[in-house]
Amino acid sequence: MDLLKSFFENFSIPIFYVKFVAGTLLAFLITFYMIPIIVKISRRKNLMDEPGLRSSHQRKIPNLGGIALFASLAISASIFAFELFELYKFLFASLVILLYVGVMDDIVVMRAYKKLLAQIVVVTLLVVGSDVRIKSFFGVFGIHEIGYVASVLFSIFTFIILINAFNLIDGIDGLAGGYSIICSAMFGISYFRLGPLNYPLVVLSGVIIGAVSGFLYYNLSNQRQRKIFMGDTGSMILGFLLGFTAICFIDIFIDEKFPGVPRYYLKSVPAIAMAILILPIIDTFNVIIIRLVNRKSPFIADKNHIHHSMLRLGMTHRRATFYIILYYLFVVSVVYYFRHLEVNLLLFLVMGIGLIGAYIPKLILYLREKGN
Numbered sequence: 001m002d003l004l005k006s007f008f009e010n011f012s013i014p015i016f017y018v019k020f021v022a023g024t025l026l027a028f029l030i031t032f033y034m035i036p037i038i039v040k041i042s043r044r045k046n047l048m049d050e051p052g053l054r055s056s057h058q059r060k061i062p063n064l065g066g067i068a069l070f071a072s073l074a075i076s077a078s079i080f081a082f083e084l085f086e087l088y089k090f091l092f093a094s095l096v097i098l099l100y101v102g103v104m105d106d107i108v109v110m111r112a113y114k115k116l117l118a119q120i121v122v123v124t125l126l127v128v129g130s131d132v133r134i135k136s137f138f139g140v141f142g143i144h145e146i147g148y149v150a151s152v153l154f155s156i157f158t159f160i161i162l163i164n165a166f167n168l169i170d171g172i173d174g175l176a177g178g179y180s181i182i183c184s185a186m187f188g189i190s191y192f193r194l195g196p197l198n199y200p201l202v203v204l205s206g207v208i209i210g211a212v213s214g215f216l217y218y219n220l221s222n223q224r225q226r227k228i229f230m231g232d233t234g235s236m237i238l239g240f241l242l243g244f245t246a247i248c249f250i251d252i253f254i255d256e257k258f259p260g261v262p263r264y265y266l267k268s269v270p271a272i273a274m275a276i277l278i279l280p281i282i283d284t285f286n287v288i289i290i291r292l293v294n295r296k297s298p299f300i301a302d303k304n305h306i307h308h309s310m311l312r313l314g315m316t317h318r319r320a321t322f323y324i325i326l327y328y329l330f331v332v333s334v335v336y337y338f339r340h341l342e343v344n345l346l347l348f349l350v351m352g353i354g355l356i357g358a359y360i361p362k363l364i365l366y367l368r369e370k371g372n
Contacts, residue, residue: 016199023080023203024210030072031214038064039218039228047107049229059224063106065215066233070099072211073237081203088130091244094122098240102233115232116160122240123159127152132247134158135254138267139343159243165280166239167232168287172307173317176230177216178325179279180238184208186276186332187245194252201248208241220318239280246273268339271346275335279328282306282354309361313368327357 042048042062049063074095078085085092101118104110110118127133133155137143146154170176188205191198218228230238253269266272274281283306288298296302310320331353338346 016196016202019080019199019203020206023076024206026079027072027076027207027210028214030075031068031211032217034068034071035065035215035218035228036226038062038068039226042228049106049231061227061229063229063231064103064233065219065228065230066102066106066235066237067099069211069215069230069234070095070237072214073207073241076207076210077204081200081207083200084204087200088126088132090125090129094126094240095237097122097125098236099233102231102236106231106233119160119163119236120156123156123163126244127155127159132244132251134247134250136250138253138270140270140347141344155247158247159240161284162243162246162277162280163236163239165284166242167235168305169280169283169307170230170235171305172311172320174216174220174321175307175317175324176235176238177212177219178321179328180212180242181209181216182325182329183242183276184212184245187242187249190249190272191252198252201245204241205245208238212238242277246277249273266339268341268343268346271335271343271350272339274347275332275350278331278350278354279306279324282351282358286355286358306358306361309365312365313361324357327360328354331357 039062042064047062047064048060050060074092078092097118101110101115101122105115133151134146135151136145166176166180169179184205188202188209191201191205215228215230215234218226219230221227250269250273253266286306287302287304290304291298291300291302306324307320310324311317313320315323331350334353335346335350338349341349
């Protein structure tokens with residue numbers, strides 16, 4: 001790597017840009033060329049996703065696209081963002097365990113409690129072993145620095161919520177993948193602006209974008225023989241990595257010498273991070289409320305997700321994905337514009353606008369049925 005660095009520096013090309021472009025391109029190519037092989041094997045061995053209660057598709061579709069995502073992320077990040085695996089010793093091990101759990105669930109369907117236990121083990125490895133945790137609330141509810149045990153428990157809870165929330169939004173073509181690209185781009189730009197020490201995280205964001213772009217080429221295909229889903233393997237890995245990048249983003253604003261004291265002037269960073277990840281957070285929150293109001297278990301699958309409401313409006317998967325992502329980009333834009341507001345007020349604004357978006361399609365459906 002030092003030889004490669006010297007070579008590009010002779011041409012006045014910073015090695016960071018080479019890593020970013022090469023990592024993104026390699027991740028795309030690995031996913032792009034692996035998926036046809038996975039589709040072929042899945043069809044031959046009948047490793048397909050069967051339409052069910054929560055499904056929005058009518059035919060059996062291969063659902064092991066997450067294997068290609070893992071391979072491209074693991075290979076590309078290990079080469080071009082290896083600093084992350086040196087700094088966070090348990091990051092790679094956590095990804096491998098998630099791969100195993102995801103593939104098992106996609107093929108034989110694991111019981112929910114077993115999958116949850118596995119997720120807790122994986123997340124605890126990273127939070128405790130690599131110290132990837134939320135150390136301050138930045139004044140949310142009047143709380144600043146939090147104790148170690150509380151920090152660990154809250155960070156584990158946050159990871160678990162994000163992992164499963166991304167699984168829940170993976171209900172129509174392109175939504176989980178497209179939103180992952182948007183989130184990675186936003187975090188990547190933020191890391192880039194925060195300086196060279198964060199460049200490995202910028203490269204990781206580029207690798208995620210490249211890997212998911214290769215997957216979306218097939219996921220959004222109109223040809224049935226080429227179509228594939230990411231499955232629980234892909235959604236869990238993406239939810240885990242985006243949770244990782246979000247917590248690292250918050251941690252950048254903490255001074256290690258003075259825990260709980262913001263390193264920069266931006267004290268609303270928790271609201272910014274929540275705004276970037278607002279879709280899975282709001283969708284999960286909304287669905288749980290609906291299930292509890294209807295006196296149903298919050299763990300039983302249904303069709304009360306935002307994307308289901310969009311489909312009931314007569315939209316195609318692509319159009320529903322486009323409008324959902326567009327609305328939540330609007331949420332991020334609003335929050336960024338008001339980023340200097342007091343953090344509690346900004347969090348209230350994030351949740352308020354997010355929930356409005358969740359109920360707009362339901363309101364349109366209600367008005368349409370009332371008009372008929």
